[in-house]
Amino acid sequence: xxxxxxxxxxxxxxxxxxxxxxxxxxxxxxxxxxxxxxxxxxxxxxxxxxxxxxxxxxxxxxxxxxxxxxxxxxxxxxxxxxxxxxxxxxxxxxxxxxxxxxxxxxxxxxxxxxxxxxxxxxxxxxxxxxxxxxxxxxxxxxxxxxxxxxxxxxxxxxxxxxxxxxxxxxxxxxxxxxxxxxxxxxxxxxxxxxxxxxxxxxxxxxxxxxxxxxxxxxxxxxxxxxxxxxxxxxxxxxxxxxxxxxxxxxxxxxxxxxxxxxxxxxxxxxxxxxxxxxxxxxxxxxxxxxxxxxxxxxxxxxxxxxxxxxxxxxxxxxxxxxxxxxxxxxxxxxxxxxxxxxxxxxxxxxxxxxxxxxxxxxxxxxxxxxxxxxxxxxxxxxxxxxxxxxxxxxxxxx
Numbered sequence: 001x002x003x004x005x006x007x008x009x010x011x012x013x014x015x016x017x018x019x020x021x022x023x024x025x026x027x028x029x030x031x032x033x034x035x036x037x038x039x040x041x042x043x044x045x046x047x048x049x050x051x052x053x054x055x056x057x058x059x060x061x062x063x064x065x066x067x068x069x070x071x072x073x074x075x076x077x078x079x080x081x082x083x084x085x086x087x088x089x090x091x092x093x094x095x096x097x098x099x100x101x102x103x104x105x106x107x108x109x110x111x112x113x114x115x116x117x118x119x120x121x122x123x124x125x126x127x128x129x130x131x132x133x134x135x136x137x138x139x140x141x142x143x144x145x146x147x148x149x150x151x152x153x154x155x156x157x158x159x160x161x162x163x164x165x166x167x168x169x170x171x172x173x174x175x176x177x178x179x180x181x182x183x184x185x186x187x188x189x190x191x192x193x194x195x196x197x198x199x200x201x202x203x204x205x206x207x208x209x210x211x212x213x214x215x216x217x218x219x220x221x222x223x224x225x226x227x228x229x230x231x232x233x234x235x236x237x238x239x240x241x242x243x244x245x246x247x248x249x250x251x252x253x254x255x256x257x258x259x260x261x262x263x264x265x266x267x268x269x270x271x272x273x274x275x276x277x278x279x280x281x282x283x284x285x286x287x288x289x290x291x292x293x294x295x296x297x298x299x300x301x302x303x304x305x306x307x308x309x310x311x312x313x314x315x316x317x318x319x320x321x322x323x324x325x326x327x328x329x330x331x332x333x334x335x336x337x338x339x340x341x342x343x344x345x346x347x348x349x350x351x352x353x354x355x356x357x358x359x360x361x362x363x364x365x366x367x368x369x370x371x372x373x374x375x376x377x378x379x380x381x382x383x384x385x386x387x388x389x390x391x392x393x394x395x396x397x398x
Contacts, residue, residue: 211290
Protein backbone atom coordinates (compact mmCIF):
# COMPACT_ATOMS: atom_id res chain seq x y z
CA UNK A 1 0.00 0.00 0.00
CA UNK A 2 1.38 3.37 -0.99
CA UNK A 3 0.80 6.70 0.78
CA UNK A 4 1.47 10.03 -0.80
CA UNK A 5 3.52 12.61 1.09
CA UNK A 6 0.43 14.81 1.31
CA UNK A 7 -1.61 12.02 2.94
CA UNK A 8 1.17 11.25 5.43
CA UNK A 9 1.47 14.93 6.38
CA UNK A 10 -2.29 15.13 6.81
CA UNK A 11 -2.36 12.06 9.09
CA UNK A 12 0.52 13.41 11.17
CA UNK A 13 -1.27 16.73 11.54
CA UNK A 14 -4.42 15.00 12.75
CA UNK A 15 -2.42 12.95 15.27
CA UNK A 16 -0.69 16.07 16.60
CA UNK A 17 -4.03 17.87 16.85
CA UNK A 18 -5.68 15.07 18.80
CA UNK A 19 -2.64 14.56 21.03
CA UNK A 20 -2.74 18.26 21.96
CA UNK A 21 -6.43 17.94 22.86
CA UNK A 22 -5.62 14.78 24.80
CA UNK A 23 -2.79 16.40 26.78
CA UNK A 24 -5.06 19.29 27.68
CA UNK A 25 -7.86 16.93 28.63
CA UNK A 26 -5.62 14.62 30.64
CA UNK A 27 -3.81 17.19 32.76
CA UNK A 28 -3.56 15.38 36.09
CA UNK A 29 -1.88 16.34 39.36
CA UNK A 30 -2.00 14.81 42.80
CA UNK A 31 -2.74 17.21 45.66
CA UNK A 32 -1.50 16.01 49.04
CA UNK A 33 -3.15 17.71 52.02
CA UNK A 34 -1.58 17.13 55.42
CA UNK A 35 -3.05 17.81 58.86
CA UNK A 36 -0.44 17.89 61.65
CA UNK A 37 -2.92 18.61 64.43
CA UNK A 38 -4.51 16.11 66.81
CA UNK A 39 -8.10 16.62 65.61
CA UNK A 40 -9.93 16.03 62.32
CA UNK A 41 -10.29 19.01 60.02
CA UNK A 42 -12.79 19.95 57.32
CA UNK A 43 -11.52 23.16 55.71
CA UNK A 44 -11.38 25.08 52.48
CA UNK A 45 -8.01 24.67 50.75
CA UNK A 46 -6.74 27.35 48.37
CA UNK A 47 -4.27 26.41 45.62
CA UNK A 48 -2.41 29.45 44.34
CA UNK A 49 -2.38 28.84 40.61
CA UNK A 50 0.53 31.17 39.78
CA UNK A 51 2.75 29.51 42.37
CA UNK A 52 3.06 26.33 40.28
CA UNK A 53 4.48 26.27 36.74
CA UNK A 54 2.47 23.17 35.86
CA UNK A 55 -0.76 25.17 35.86
CA UNK A 56 0.53 27.38 33.03
CA UNK A 57 -0.46 24.53 30.68
CA UNK A 58 -4.13 25.03 31.50
CA UNK A 59 -5.79 27.50 29.16
CA UNK A 60 -9.24 27.43 30.73
CA UNK A 61 -9.38 26.91 34.49
CA UNK A 62 -13.12 26.38 34.37
CA UNK A 63 -12.34 22.90 33.01
CA UNK A 64 -10.54 21.90 36.23
CA UNK A 65 -12.14 19.27 38.47
CA UNK A 66 -11.08 17.83 41.83
CA UNK A 67 -11.90 14.35 43.09
CA UNK A 68 -11.18 12.54 46.34
CA UNK A 69 -9.61 9.08 46.80
CA UNK A 70 -12.96 7.37 46.14
CA UNK A 71 -13.43 9.18 42.84
CA UNK A 72 -16.11 11.53 44.16
CA UNK A 73 -16.06 14.94 42.49
CA UNK A 74 -15.81 17.85 44.89
CA UNK A 75 -17.29 21.33 44.76
CA UNK A 76 -14.69 23.83 43.55
CA UNK A 77 -14.48 27.61 43.26
CA UNK A 78 -12.15 29.88 41.29
CA UNK A 79 -11.13 33.16 42.94
CA UNK A 80 -9.82 36.24 41.15
CA UNK A 81 -8.30 37.91 44.21
CA UNK A 82 -7.15 41.09 42.44
CA UNK A 83 -10.07 41.41 40.01
CA UNK A 84 -7.83 41.42 36.91
CA UNK A 85 -9.98 38.87 35.09
CA UNK A 86 -7.63 35.90 35.64
CA UNK A 87 -8.21 33.25 38.34
CA UNK A 88 -5.61 33.33 41.11
CA UNK A 89 -6.80 30.51 43.37
CA UNK A 90 -8.64 27.23 43.07
CA UNK A 91 -10.63 26.26 46.17
CA UNK A 92 -12.00 22.95 47.37
CA UNK A 93 -13.02 21.63 50.76
CA UNK A 94 -10.62 19.06 52.21
CA UNK A 95 -11.47 16.55 54.93
CA UNK A 96 -8.32 15.35 56.69
CA UNK A 97 -8.23 13.13 59.81
CA UNK A 98 -5.96 13.98 62.72
CA UNK A 99 -2.23 13.67 61.99
CA UNK A 100 -2.89 12.34 58.50
CA UNK A 101 -2.40 13.02 54.81
CA UNK A 102 -5.14 12.78 52.20
CA UNK A 103 -4.56 12.71 48.45
CA UNK A 104 -6.89 14.49 46.03
CA UNK A 105 -6.66 14.48 42.24
CA UNK A 106 -6.83 17.65 40.18
CA UNK A 107 -7.52 17.21 36.48
CA UNK A 108 -9.04 18.91 33.46
CA UNK A 109 -12.11 17.76 31.60
CA UNK A 110 -13.65 19.59 28.64
CA UNK A 111 -17.07 18.46 29.83
CA UNK A 112 -16.48 19.81 33.34
CA UNK A 113 -19.56 22.05 33.27
CA UNK A 114 -21.72 18.94 32.96
CA UNK A 115 -19.89 17.07 35.68
CA UNK A 116 -19.21 19.69 38.36
CA UNK A 117 -21.25 19.02 41.52
CA UNK A 118 -23.46 21.76 42.93
CA UNK A 119 -23.12 22.63 46.60
CA UNK A 120 -26.23 22.31 48.76
CA UNK A 121 -24.98 25.16 50.95
CA UNK A 122 -23.08 28.35 50.20
CA UNK A 123 -21.37 31.50 51.42
CA UNK A 124 -22.90 34.82 50.45
CA UNK A 125 -22.47 38.57 50.78
CA UNK A 126 -24.17 41.63 49.38
CA UNK A 127 -24.92 45.31 49.69
CA UNK A 128 -28.46 45.76 51.04
CA UNK A 129 -30.11 48.95 49.70
CA UNK A 130 -33.54 47.87 50.93
CA UNK A 131 -32.26 48.38 54.50
CA UNK A 132 -30.65 51.78 53.75
CA UNK A 133 -27.11 50.52 52.98
CA UNK A 134 -26.25 47.61 55.20
CA UNK A 135 -23.60 45.15 54.08
CA UNK A 136 -24.31 41.57 55.14
CA UNK A 137 -22.51 38.24 54.79
CA UNK A 138 -23.14 34.64 55.84
CA UNK A 139 -22.40 30.96 55.39
CA UNK A 140 -24.12 27.76 56.51
CA UNK A 141 -23.42 28.48 60.22
CA UNK A 142 -23.31 32.23 60.94
CA UNK A 143 -24.26 35.66 59.57
CA UNK A 144 -22.87 39.18 60.09
CA UNK A 145 -23.63 42.73 59.00
CA UNK A 146 -22.36 46.29 59.28
CA UNK A 147 -23.57 49.74 58.23
CA UNK A 148 -22.97 52.21 55.41
CA UNK A 149 -22.72 55.95 54.70
CA UNK A 150 -26.42 56.68 54.12
CA UNK A 151 -27.32 55.16 57.49
CA UNK A 152 -24.69 57.46 58.99
CA UNK A 153 -26.04 60.51 57.15
CA UNK A 154 -29.57 59.88 58.39
CA UNK A 155 -28.41 59.67 61.98
CA UNK A 156 -26.28 62.80 61.72
CA UNK A 157 -29.30 64.60 60.23
CA UNK A 158 -31.26 63.79 63.38
CA UNK A 159 -33.30 60.98 61.86
CA UNK A 160 -34.19 57.96 63.99
CA UNK A 161 -34.16 55.48 61.11
CA UNK A 162 -30.40 55.64 60.53
CA UNK A 163 -27.50 53.81 62.18
CA UNK A 164 -24.16 55.32 63.19
CA UNK A 165 -21.82 52.43 63.93
CA UNK A 166 -18.67 50.80 62.60
CA UNK A 167 -19.24 47.83 64.92
CA UNK A 168 -19.90 44.32 63.62
CA UNK A 169 -23.41 42.92 64.13
CA UNK A 170 -24.23 39.22 64.56
CA UNK A 171 -27.27 37.45 63.14
CA UNK A 172 -28.14 34.24 64.94
CA UNK A 173 -29.25 31.58 62.45
CA UNK A 174 -30.25 27.97 63.10
CA UNK A 175 -30.53 26.80 59.48
CA UNK A 176 -27.76 25.97 57.02
CA UNK A 177 -29.33 27.72 54.02
CA UNK A 178 -28.99 31.40 53.15
CA UNK A 179 -31.31 33.75 55.05
CA UNK A 180 -30.05 37.25 54.18
CA UNK A 181 -32.31 37.87 51.18
CA UNK A 182 -35.35 36.34 52.85
CA UNK A 183 -35.03 38.20 56.14
CA UNK A 184 -34.45 41.57 54.51
CA UNK A 185 -37.33 41.08 52.07
CA UNK A 186 -39.70 40.17 54.90
CA UNK A 187 -38.41 43.11 56.94
CA UNK A 188 -39.48 45.48 54.16
CA UNK A 189 -43.05 44.17 54.47
CA UNK A 190 -43.01 43.92 58.26
CA UNK A 191 -40.38 46.25 59.78
CA UNK A 192 -38.50 44.56 62.59
CA UNK A 193 -39.13 41.09 61.12
CA UNK A 194 -35.60 39.79 61.63
CA UNK A 195 -35.55 40.87 65.27
CA UNK A 196 -38.21 38.20 65.98
CA UNK A 197 -37.58 34.46 65.96
CA UNK A 198 -39.67 32.81 63.21
CA UNK A 199 -37.98 29.41 63.28
CA UNK A 200 -34.79 30.18 61.34
CA UNK A 201 -33.09 32.39 63.95
CA UNK A 202 -33.15 36.15 64.52
CA UNK A 203 -31.15 39.30 65.35
CA UNK A 204 -31.32 40.14 69.05
CA UNK A 205 -27.71 41.36 69.16
CA UNK A 206 -27.22 45.03 70.06
CA UNK A 207 -24.23 46.93 68.65
CA UNK A 208 -24.94 50.64 69.13
CA UNK A 209 -21.71 52.63 69.54
CA UNK A 210 -19.84 49.53 70.77
CA UNK A 211 -17.45 47.48 68.63
CA UNK A 212 -20.01 44.67 68.38
CA UNK A 213 -17.76 41.69 67.82
CA UNK A 214 -14.53 42.63 66.05
CA UNK A 215 -14.87 46.35 65.40
CA UNK A 216 -11.74 48.53 65.61
CA UNK A 217 -10.63 51.70 67.39
CA UNK A 218 -7.70 53.52 68.98
CA UNK A 219 -7.23 53.23 72.73
CA UNK A 220 -5.66 56.37 74.14
CA UNK A 221 -5.87 58.15 77.50
CA UNK A 222 -8.43 55.64 78.79
CA UNK A 223 -10.76 56.34 75.87
CA UNK A 224 -11.61 54.43 72.70
CA UNK A 225 -11.73 56.50 69.50
CA UNK A 226 -13.60 54.92 66.61
CA UNK A 227 -14.40 55.42 62.95
CA UNK A 228 -17.80 56.04 61.47
CA UNK A 229 -19.61 53.78 58.98
CA UNK A 230 -17.91 52.27 55.92
CA UNK A 231 -17.95 54.54 52.86
CA UNK A 232 -17.33 52.06 50.00
CA UNK A 233 -17.54 48.33 49.40
CA UNK A 234 -16.12 45.92 46.81
CA UNK A 235 -17.20 42.31 46.37
CA UNK A 236 -14.24 40.12 45.37
CA UNK A 237 -16.03 36.77 45.37
CA UNK A 238 -19.19 35.06 46.50
CA UNK A 239 -19.62 31.39 46.02
CA UNK A 240 -20.13 28.02 47.49
CA UNK A 241 -16.85 27.86 49.40
CA UNK A 242 -15.63 31.38 50.16
CA UNK A 243 -16.97 34.92 50.15
CA UNK A 244 -14.52 37.86 50.03
CA UNK A 245 -15.23 41.59 50.07
CA UNK A 246 -13.64 44.87 51.12
CA UNK A 247 -14.95 47.80 53.14
CA UNK A 248 -13.29 51.24 53.05
CA UNK A 249 -13.49 53.70 55.94
CA UNK A 250 -12.90 57.45 55.72
CA UNK A 251 -9.90 58.87 57.61
CA UNK A 252 -10.63 59.28 61.32
CA UNK A 253 -8.99 60.36 64.59
CA UNK A 254 -6.16 62.84 64.98
CA UNK A 255 -3.85 60.25 63.38
CA UNK A 256 -5.68 60.30 60.06
CA UNK A 257 -6.29 56.56 60.17
CA UNK A 258 -7.74 55.15 56.96
CA UNK A 259 -8.80 51.51 56.91
CA UNK A 260 -9.58 48.98 54.21
CA UNK A 261 -10.92 45.76 55.71
CA UNK A 262 -10.77 42.68 53.51
CA UNK A 263 -13.20 40.22 55.06
CA UNK A 264 -13.63 36.59 54.05
CA UNK A 265 -15.88 33.81 55.28
CA UNK A 266 -15.47 30.12 54.43
CA UNK A 267 -18.14 27.46 54.29
CA UNK A 268 -18.55 25.53 57.56
CA UNK A 269 -16.60 28.10 59.61
CA UNK A 270 -17.88 30.16 62.53
CA UNK A 271 -15.15 32.77 61.96
CA UNK A 272 -14.82 35.66 59.53
CA UNK A 273 -11.23 36.48 58.64
CA UNK A 274 -10.35 40.20 58.76
CA UNK A 275 -7.28 41.56 56.98
CA UNK A 276 -7.14 45.26 57.83
CA UNK A 277 -4.81 47.49 55.82
CA UNK A 278 -4.15 50.74 57.63
CA UNK A 279 -2.78 53.99 56.22
CA UNK A 280 -2.16 56.98 58.44
CA UNK A 281 -0.67 60.45 58.66
CA UNK A 282 1.22 59.69 61.89
CA UNK A 283 2.00 56.55 63.86
CA UNK A 284 -0.95 55.31 65.89
CA UNK A 285 -0.26 54.18 69.46
CA UNK A 286 -2.83 51.44 70.16
CA UNK A 287 -4.83 49.96 67.30
CA UNK A 288 -7.54 48.11 69.18
CA UNK A 289 -10.16 45.41 68.62
CA UNK A 290 -13.28 45.08 70.74
CA UNK A 291 -16.12 42.83 71.83
CA UNK A 292 -19.12 44.44 73.49
CA UNK A 293 -20.06 43.20 76.96
CA UNK A 294 -23.55 44.69 76.71
CA UNK A 295 -24.82 44.99 80.30
CA UNK A 296 -22.02 42.81 81.68
CA UNK A 297 -24.18 39.77 82.38
CA UNK A 298 -21.75 37.45 80.62
CA UNK A 299 -18.38 35.92 81.50
CA UNK A 300 -15.05 36.94 80.00
CA UNK A 301 -11.86 34.97 79.37
CA UNK A 302 -8.71 36.74 78.16
CA UNK A 303 -5.68 34.75 77.03
CA UNK A 304 -3.21 37.19 75.48
CA UNK A 305 -0.48 34.52 75.34
CA UNK A 306 -2.61 32.44 72.99
CA UNK A 307 -4.34 35.37 71.29
CA UNK A 308 -7.79 34.12 72.29
CA UNK A 309 -10.46 36.45 73.70
CA UNK A 310 -13.87 35.11 74.70
CA UNK A 311 -17.23 36.42 75.85
CA UNK A 312 -20.16 34.15 76.82
CA UNK A 313 -23.44 35.86 77.54
CA UNK A 314 -27.15 35.20 77.98
CA UNK A 315 -29.41 36.65 75.29
CA UNK A 316 -33.15 36.09 75.80
CA UNK A 317 -33.56 32.40 76.69
CA UNK A 318 -30.27 31.18 75.20
CA UNK A 319 -26.53 31.88 75.21
CA UNK A 320 -24.13 33.36 72.67
CA UNK A 321 -20.36 33.01 72.64
CA UNK A 322 -18.35 35.71 70.87
CA UNK A 323 -14.64 35.67 70.25
CA UNK A 324 -11.54 37.08 68.60
CA UNK A 325 -8.57 34.89 67.67
CA UNK A 326 -5.31 36.54 66.63
CA UNK A 327 -1.58 35.89 66.36
CA UNK A 328 -0.40 36.50 69.97
CA UNK A 329 2.81 38.15 68.74
CA UNK A 330 0.87 41.27 67.70
CA UNK A 331 -1.02 41.62 71.00
CA UNK A 332 0.36 44.39 73.25
CA UNK A 333 -2.20 44.06 76.03
CA UNK A 334 -5.84 43.22 76.59
CA UNK A 335 -8.40 44.19 79.19
CA UNK A 336 -11.90 43.62 80.45
CA UNK A 337 -12.92 47.27 80.35
CA UNK A 338 -15.84 48.37 82.53
CA UNK A 339 -17.71 51.61 81.91
CA UNK A 340 -20.88 53.28 83.13
CA UNK A 341 -21.39 54.79 79.67
CA UNK A 342 -23.81 52.95 77.37
CA UNK A 343 -22.18 50.38 75.06
CA UNK A 344 -18.67 51.10 76.37
CA UNK A 345 -18.06 48.03 78.55
CA UNK A 346 -15.95 45.89 76.23
CA UNK A 347 -13.13 43.42 75.87
CA UNK A 348 -10.36 45.55 74.36
CA UNK A 349 -7.42 43.93 72.56
CA UNK A 350 -4.61 46.42 71.99
CA UNK A 351 -2.40 45.43 69.05
CA UNK A 352 0.76 46.37 67.16
CA UNK A 353 0.00 45.78 63.46
CA UNK A 354 2.89 44.60 61.30
CA UNK A 355 3.56 46.62 58.13
CA UNK A 356 0.32 48.51 58.77
CA UNK A 357 -1.70 45.31 58.38
CA UNK A 358 -3.60 43.38 61.04
CA UNK A 359 -5.11 39.94 60.50
CA UNK A 360 -7.52 38.38 62.96
CA UNK A 361 -10.58 36.13 63.15
CA UNK A 362 -13.99 37.12 64.49
CA UNK A 363 -16.60 34.51 65.31
CA UNK A 364 -19.53 33.40 67.41
CA UNK A 365 -21.77 30.46 68.22
CA UNK A 366 -25.35 30.38 69.51
CA UNK A 367 -26.83 27.63 71.63
CA UNK A 368 -30.07 27.97 69.65
CA UNK A 369 -28.27 26.67 66.55
CA UNK A 370 -27.19 23.47 68.28
CA UNK A 371 -23.54 24.17 67.37
CA UNK A 372 -22.61 24.62 71.04
CA UNK A 373 -24.34 23.75 74.30
CA UNK A 374 -22.03 25.32 76.88
CA UNK A 375 -19.22 27.78 77.43
CA UNK A 376 -16.88 24.79 77.44
CA UNK A 377 -17.98 23.97 73.90
CA UNK A 378 -17.29 27.54 72.81
CA UNK A 379 -13.88 27.54 74.50
CA UNK A 380 -13.03 24.33 72.66
CA UNK A 381 -14.06 25.90 69.34
CA UNK A 382 -11.89 28.97 70.02
CA UNK A 383 -8.94 26.77 70.99
CA UNK A 384 -9.27 24.81 67.75
CA UNK A 385 -9.43 28.01 65.72
CA UNK A 386 -6.27 29.24 67.42
CA UNK A 387 -4.43 26.03 66.50
CA UNK A 388 -5.81 26.04 62.97
CA UNK A 389 -4.50 29.53 62.12
CA UNK A 390 -1.10 28.70 63.57
CA UNK A 391 -0.96 25.32 61.78
CA UNK A 392 -2.60 25.62 58.35
CA UNK A 393 -3.15 22.51 56.28
CA UNK A 394 -0.03 21.72 54.25
CA UNK A 395 -0.65 21.40 50.52
CA UNK A 396 1.79 19.73 48.12
CA UNK A 397 1.31 19.36 44.36
CA UNK A 398 2.81 16.24 42.75
